[in-house]
Amino acid sequence: xxxxxxxxxxxxxxxxxxxxxxxxxxxxxxxxxxxxxxxxxxxxxxxxxxxxxxxxxxxxxxxxxxxxxxxxxxxxxxxxxxxxxxxxxxxxxxxxxxxxxxxxxxxxxxxxxxxxxxxxxxxxxxxxxxxxxxxxxxxxxxxxxxxxxxxxxxxxxxxxxxxxxxxxxxxxxxxxxxxxxxxxxxxxxxxxxxxxxxxxxxxxxxxxxxxxxxxxxxxxxxxxxxxxxxxxxxxxxxxxxxxxxxxxxxxxxxxxxxxxxxxxxxxxxxxxxxxxxxxxxxxxxxxxxxxxxxxxxx
Amino acid sequence: xxxxxxxxxxxxxxxxxxxxxxxxxxxxxxxxxxxxxxxxxxxxxxxxxxxxxxxxxxxxxxxxxxxxxxxxxxxxxxxxxxxxxxxxxxxxxxxxxxxxxxxxxxxxxxxxxxxxxxxxxxxxxxxxxxxxxxxxxxxxxxxxxxxxxxxxxxxxxxxxxxxxxxxxxxxxxxxxxxxxxxxxxxxxxxxxxxxxxxxxxxxxxxxxxxxxxxxxxxxxxxxxxxxxxxxxxxxxxxxxxxxxxxxxxxxxxxxxxxxxxxxxxxxxxxxxxxxxxxxxxxxxxxxxxxxxxxxxxxxxxxxxxxxxxxxxx
Numbered sequence: 001x002x003x004x005x006x007x008x009x010x011x012x013x014x015x016x017x018x019x020x021x022x023x024x025x026x027x028x029x030x031x032x033x034x035x036x037x038x039x040x041x042x043x044x045x046x047x048x049x050x051x052x053x054x055x056x057x058x059x060x061x062x063x064x065x066x067x068x069x070x071x072x073x074x075x076x077x078x079x080x081x082x083x084x085x086x087x088x089x090x091x092x093x094x095x096x097x098x099x100x101x102x103x104x105x106x107x108x109x110x111x112x113x114x115x116x117x118x119x120x121x122x123x124x125x126x127x128x129x130x131x132x133x134x135x136x137x138x139x140x141x142x143x144x145x146x147x148x149x150x151x152x153x154x155x156x157x158x159x160x161x162x163x164x165x166x167x168x169x170x171x172x173x174x175x176x177x178x179x180x181x182x183x184x185x186x187x188x189x190x191x192x193x194x195x196x197x198x199x200x201x202x203x204x205x206x207x208x209x210x211x212x213x214x215x216x217x218x219x220x221x222x223x224x225x226x227x228x229x230x231x232x233x234x235x236x237x238x239x240x241x242x243x244x245x246x247x248x249x250x251x252x253x254x255x256x257x258x259x260x261x262x263x264x265x266x267x268x269x270x271x272x273x274x275x276x277x278x279x280x281x282x283x284x285x286x287x288x289x290x291x292x293x294x295x296x297x298x
Numbered sequence: 299x300x301x302x303x304x305x306x307x308x309x310x311x312x313x314x315x316x317x318x319x320x321x322x323x324x325x326x327x328x329x330x331x332x333x334x335x336x337x338x339x340x341x342x343x344x345x346x347x348x349x350x351x352x353x354x355x356x357x358x359x360x361x362x363x364x365x366x367x368x369x370x371x372x373x374x375x376x377x378x379x380x381x382x383x384x385x386x387x388x389x390x391x392x393x394x395x396x397x398x399x400x401x402x403x404x405x406x407x408x409x410x411x412x413x414x415x416x417x418x419x420x421x422x423x424x425x426x427x428x429x430x431x432x433x434x435x436x437x438x439x440x441x442x443x444x445x446x447x448x449x450x451x452x453x454x455x456x457x458x459x460x461x462x463x464x465x466x467x468x469x470x471x472x473x474x475x476x477x478x479x480x481x482x483x484x485x486x487x488x489x490x491x492x493x494x495x496x497x498x499x500x501x502x503x504x505x506x507x508x509x510x511x512x513x514x515x516x517x518x519x520x521x522x523x524x525x526x527x528x529x530x531x532x533x534x535x536x537x538x539x540x541x542x543x544x545x546x547x548x549x550x551x552x553x554x555x556x557x558x559x560x561x562x563x564x565x566x567x568x569x570x571x572x573x574x575x576x577x578x579x580x581x582x583x584x585x586x587x588x589x590x591x592x593x594x595x596x597x598x599x600x601x602x603x604x605x606x607x608x609x610x611x
Contacts, residue, residue, distance in 0.1 A: 035406070037540075090588070093592070094591070097591075097595075099405070099406065100351050100409075100543070100547070101547065101591060101595075103543075104543065104544060104547050104587065104591065105588065105591060107540055107544060107584075107587075108583075108584040108585070108587040108588045108591075109584065110584075111580040111581065111583055111584030111587075112580070112581045112584040112585065114580045114581075115577060115578045115579070115580045115581035115584075116581065118577050118578075119577065119578065123577070227537065230536075231413070231417060231536045234410065234413065235414070235417075238410045238414075242406070267425075268425045268426075269421070269425065270421070270425070271417070271420070271421030271424060271425065272418055272421035272422050272425070273421075274417075274421070275414045275415075275417040275418040275420075275421055276418055278410075278414040278417075279411060279414040279415055279418060282403075282407065282410060282411045282414060283399060283411070286403060286407040286411070287407070
């Protein structure tokens, strides 16, 4: 019973992280049809920006409570800056090329960022544990959990609701949905798809960087932290259906619970389980649980 | 005078084998790895000509390497050619079985499902303590045709074996792309439904193409395992698979010999970048790739075929 409870809470914590990280990826794909491998770089850049910003903030002896704001601002700013740079500098000249070529362009960007990060921050790990420790621990049902991890769930909820509201109940969001459904008709109806692309890519990058920023306090920020994130975010987005916000949430729930279950019951299959679920979903529904099947064109 | 593809490949093969005694050890190693990996890319190029872009060739690459490693360590097989063939056969069998499912997928779904399958293998290997987990394990130096040889000679012989296999497969697959199945696979890329209307089985051709890709990757994996003398789960990781797609696009899919050239150039860029700027080699590779995508959209091979297009017949 207690094990089941632990699985649920761990699954929820993991879900929150996965959802924040995958939402940006799935949104970018939905609008631009670009599978953005550089998403992992944005995650890493966010983590590094947050870690060094918190380090500087703590060194200035300001109250720890303010570090949460520093963390969010640093992550979002890093995402916005580098996202804008990549979209305008790298992707813009490539639109209209083959989908696979665009994947490789983002892959090249990922490789370049991997080394850029080493050039800027060096190869030694960064630590920023203060925001994590400050919240302490809470005991739920006899098991102690870090409050910070549970707060991630709150953040994931806020982001999810905000994304859903922005897409379905604002003018710009509805325009974006139109672009997702049919890019050409949207252009013909007078929507500036170019602006939409920039906005989406920057928002996607900001979400990726935010994911990295909120993770920074609970781990060591070292070179290569973005590599695993990419393929996990792929798994989540693909399970839910690339391009679907609800899909990203459901995918994150499935992967989160599957992994938590495996960790508690059969640690050997932890990684295997995630990709087995991904393969199983793809085998039954190639377009993912919430994706739209494309019509065959003659 | 212009040589046909097959005679040109034979000339290159003879030259590379004849060069073997004069090459320094680092060049022997680099070229062995490059030609072994070129086999994987060759298989991928054959798949891409049919529209299948796999982000999971690491699955078969890893399978080939681990079959060779396990056979060498636990079954006592030490012959390089046997081990290489074993890697190819294991990968081909797994590819044949998976092919029943995979041949139904296209484009991004095919890419994602192949990625998922390769990550399953990675997940299993990372957690298997008996296989050395993330550290992997070492391979004894191989023997050749039943003869034990010293480590130094073993490297040269493995180089010759790899070059012969790589060029042999290139010639075979050059024949394949002009065979009916090869031609149909290209037609599938253009318009799959019309191919079906014409009475050819799209699924069967793609299945065949998938098995070719798998066996080439298995062969390459086994050869790389022997060249490096060590294997670890990284062989099945997504970055490895990504690198193969990377080199396939870099080389171009216009000609079977393109992967050989592309992989040698890629390995050379990487080796020199690693040597002279260990912290920025990925950046060098990334920038070279962007340059190729921007300026040579059809890959490095277009440098040669463009010349041909300018010929007046």
